[in-house]
Amino acid sequence: MSKAVGIEIAGVNLSYGATHVLKDVDLAVRPGEFFAFLGPSGCGKTTLLRLIAGFAQAQTGQVLLDGRDVAPLPPWKRDVGMVFQSYALWPHMTVAKNVAFGLEERRLPRAEIDRRVAQALDLVGLADLAGRRPAQLSGGQQQRVAVARTIAIEPKVLLLDEPLSNLDAKMRVGVRRELRALQQRLGLTTIFVTHDQEEANTICDRIAVMDAGTIRQVGTPMELYEKPANLFVASFLGSANILGDGHGISVPAGKRLVFRPQHASLSPVDGAALRGPVTHREFLGAAVRYSVRVGDNEILVEAPFQSGGELRAVGDRVGVALPPERMLYLPA
């Protein structure tokens, strides 16, 4: 396996007609990293991936692979392996033929092709199914064929567009671990696109959170959770309470107070800065989640559940206590 390659994206703007899809995107993916593009549907993740693969053209900016501008290279010369969201397996070819395709296009000797097809199918655990047609495979198997087909050509980087979205919920956890293990074994720089924060959090080294064509923050899952840079990131990763000024805690102009439900606790009403009646109570197993109406906001508080512990009832007036180090003031 050749050495891992970094990806840099600098000053990219991309529009389709009047729709400005990518806005001033800057990004650096380190060699060997498992990187995620995370954001709601329609925010431009696929478009950014297609830009790297050469299927979309930016109006401004550069894409650098291993420090070299790839603008002059058409898709077929980029050596960027992309796994399509639909998998795009060719129905008229067997699994083995699908996997061999890229190698045949590279005019490798037949023996070499056969060896690498076998190796790639082995890697994804599908050696037995080489003779099948894609239509005869389950969703998970199809996904693995798509991955095998891409890694068989030993691309410089691997792009995965929502690879788990066509699988049922039960399979996703297993498959995402396999993907992570595979990436580690190959040491391949990988970008994983998803709209599911749990997927990104559990397997990726770093995440770029995207919103409406812009990158809102880049960081490790923990950094993003602990130190979100803005309200969008704070509320997109995990749940967050967001409060403006005038609820008992003073908030600087242009900012909002942000805190996580599990960092807050219920306290006696007296002396509490935030207070109000309990409007809902939900039992979550390990915790109990209360909704407390403070002014016109519903504040969520998750208290650890202890058997025999004291519970508050709907209608009780309570206070909400917050440790100062858990209070974030973020720009709106």
Place this chain on the structure above:
Amino acid sequence: MALAGTRSIGQAALALAIALFLSVFLVMPVATVIYVAFTEKGGGALTLVNFQDFARTDLFVRSFWNSIYVSAMTVVWASALALPLAYLTTRFEFRGAMLVQTLGFLPLVMPPFVGAVAMQLLFGRNGSVNLLLDEWFDFKIGFMEGLNGVIFLQAIHYFPFILVNLSAALRNIDRSMEEAAQNLGSHGLRLFRRIALPLALPGYIAGASLVFVKVFDDVATPLLLNVKEMLAPQAYLRITSIGIDDPMGYVISVVLIGVAVATMWASALVLKGKDYATTQRGGGGLARRKLKPRESFLAYAVVILILALVLAPHVGLLLLSFATVWSFSPLPDGYTLAHYARVLGDSSIYIKNTLLYSSLAAGIDVAIGGAIAYLVLRTKLPGRQWLDWAASTALAVPGVVLGIGYLRAFYGVKMPDGTPLAALWIVIVLAIAIRRLPYALRAAYAALQQISVSLEEAAENLGATKARTVRRIVIPLMTGGLLAGFVTSFATAAVELSAVLMLVQSNSDAPLAYGLYVLMQTPAGRGAGAALGVIAVVIVAICMGLAQLAADRSQRARGLDI
């Protein structure tokens, strides 16, 4: 319950009436042909001896293989014309694309026999092109020699069937299919050959098998090019020269049906498990690439060459219709309006007959097609699917076979005054109607499928009976689609010949296509024949335009309704 009872009685009566019509005018004539082919001449015993005779007669065996050869070569050449055009228009930004798309309608506007004689004058041994080649370069090309002429003419006329089907298939391929290939290092023609073409195979096969069958069944084009040793012309010649009691015409008919069925069956077999459309979502095809200047030049050269070929029969026909004398010269010696005066004068009966027959046939088709579509899509009548199948079998029945079947089945049926039923002009209308019915049926399906069932349910919910719902909701909403179906049926009926050729008993009953065929036989009649051809092309072209307009209208009307 009582209401449901009367409703289904009405539906059943309608279905029975259609079934009766199809039995008498489609199933029985064809069954008669098959029966006669398998019975001894004069006697009634079932036998294979007629087929043995067929296999022992050199002329028939030769004709059979000639027909196979001509049909196959037509598919090859038609593919050679269609492939580059499909590739150019679906994968490149190419301004000639619009031009190419409109070619799709040309075979409907003018069937090959219409331009046959004109093409002989343009491309024959002593035609314009060869005269010029001979003068400038001292050689000739045998475009029109023997079977080549038939292949050349049919390929030019029928390649759009392949083009239209193949282009649609190419456009429907999910673009990620080709992008995945690019991503893995493939591009250009290689990518097209390895990914796009195999995925578009169903479309190609559909077009190619249609072309094969159409060419195999064509009677008039070979005959006008003086090629008699092909199977369909042999069926016609046998019956018209020896008589309707000779079994050979029937045996040939059965072979024609057999080949049509076998072709359709083979194409279904090839396509089994290859219906990729269902596994593809997005569609839209790969992003189109801009052509580089040199590629663009090449592309235009290809398109213009093909366009010139496609237009050649039309141009030739037009020249011929205005020509005083045209032979042994690149262009006519002089020009005249006399041919038009003739066909609009004493030969105008042909035009009148055509207008009458085509409107009647198209009316029958739309009524029956609409009724079958309604019964199949909107009722639960048992056996309704059979009506669809029965009507669709007309696709596998060559026109000449239907004509022979009508002659045989209806000749014995006498009118009160003693004229046989088969000699009445209405029989010509019925034959034409049966031939066009499958197409009208598809149009009716399309029209009905675009109407949401909920619109009808709403009417019934408001108290309308089934019959009133049909009258007040379904028919008005289907009008656009049915009208388009009517006009298309009318247009294609106007140039229907192979069945008509068998059934016309006197010139006064003959439609335009028949008149054209007869006139084209003699050098003296050619000019008038060509004038009739031009008139036919104009009629058909106007109808096609109207059909398009009607279809667009109804689309827009629905858009406003919803």
